[in-house]
Amino acid sequence: MRMKALTDSQIVAARSAAPVRHYVPGGCENGGGIGRLVGYIASAAREAGRAHLVTDTRGPRWFAPTSLPRLLGAILIMARDRIVAPERIHHIHVAGRGSTSRKLILTQAARFLGCLHVLHLHDYDYSTDFAARSLHRQLLIRRMFQHAHYVVALGQRDRATLVRLLGVDERRIVVAHNCVPDPGPRSARTAETPLIVFLGRLSERKGVTELLFALSHPVMKELRWRAVLAGDGPVEDYRRRATAMALSNRVEMPGWLGVDDTRALCARADILVLPSHAEGMAMAVIEGLAHGLAVVTTRVGAHEEAISDGKTGLFVPVGDSDALAAALAKLVSDPEARKHLSAKGRAHFLRHFSMKAYLQSLERLYEAVSAQPQSKVGAP
Incomplete structure (x- = not known):
């Protein structure tokens, strides 16, 4: 992770901040690999004494009559947080296709409300998805990533996409490989059939x-x-x-x-x-x-x-x-x-790839985000 060094007072302030809220399409139960990762993060953070809240932005699958109200509900939750927990960090998970369309709305709300927010890119080929969109939509997507306080990439390929294609300042990009909890040492296998x-x-x-x-x-x-x-x-x-x-x-x-x-x-x-x-x-x-x-x-x-x-x-x-x-x-x-x-x-x-190391890297990220100045409500 490449982030600015923080003063002792900034770190203390960051660590005493309100819990993080994750925004995941489908939540932990119906969010596929993203949901499983966030579920692991939330569980490990809870064991470490820090709450990570999870908000579903889509429902089990995309179905406009139920998914649109869920997205609106996520925005209302974000607005409430801005009032009752103004220091809360909003960790927004995004992929291609419909996920990007929903996150364009959600991040616009985050900017309008002046929320501290991180974008976490999960996608198998975001550059191709981006190229298939209209020039106007590409402009909005670039703005979405460029205005996040930090952006998380899964690896160096996605980091290059963020810098070269989406114009994100490389100093605000964090590469965080996925991780899982340690299941413990492997037991000896005695079965003859692999x-x-x-x-x-x-x-x-x-x-x-x-x-x-x-x-x-x-x-x-x-x-x-x-x-x-x-x-x-x-x-x-x-x-x-x-x-x-x-x-x-x-x-x-x-x-x-x-x-x-x-x-x-x-x-x-x-x-x-x-x-x-x-x-x-x-x-x-x-x-x-x-x-x-x-x-x-x-x-x-x-x-x-x-x-x-x-x-x-x-x-x-x-x-x-x-x-x-x-x-x-x-x-x-x-x-x-x-x-x-x-x-x-x-x-x-x-x-x-241990959860302990992953959580420590997230804490450093959140400390850096918390040290950023917050915008006023309604700022562009």
Whole structure:
């Protein structure tokens, strides 16, 4: 993090400030990876004695008759906070598509009310989403990011997008890789059949079609393994595809799993696979490292900032089901290779992706935000 040094009095004032409020599409329960991250942050902050409030800006999914009133409700909550807790920091999470449209409204309200606010960019390809918008909408988006007190990026690619495309002052950008709570040391596995897990929305972007082709590959059919593909999306469609590929006896698709069920699944797994075509920084990859799983993924988004090929995980080319099958077959058939990646990956997680370190970086961010002058209500 690159931020101005604070005086002792500024730090004391910042630490005594009112709690942070996060604005998340879908909240912690229905916000996908963003919601899960914010849920982890709120839980860890609560254990550390600091409250992080969470406000849903959309509802379970976008549906105008219910989502628009929820967005209006979020603005009213922000306005109330400006009166009863004027020092509160508003941490606004934004992605592309409809999320950006809603956050244009919410950040306009934050500027009008004079609220201290941070924008946190989560997206698998924000530059492409931005390029598809009208010139007028691009101007509004640039203004939104440029007027935030600080902007958080998931990795260096998104940092470059913020500087070069959106014109954000690089001194107000913080790179914060996603993180997950530490599930504790990995228990010894005694099962003879390795378990492969996929965590995320079942979709083409996540590479689920390539994954099914890889699992049905001749090299995999000769080996003993099971797989669980856990996530929402068109689950029934992918179940039918798996059945057509004669995978139904080996592959389970339980749908979206909550935090506890995800943790239980990872505790009995051996390999985490995520052959995505595009990502920011996938929570699933960090979950895999935390649980000491052998991680197989692609060089997209900020994954190269989390995985070192052959040391803490394996990379395969995007869209290459043959290479994916070969990587999975190698890990399924070689317990020592799995053990090596497991140990190195978990050690890497403990050094770089712990919740404690993440919360400390957030506290430094919030201290820097709190030291900024607040605008008056109604200021442009």
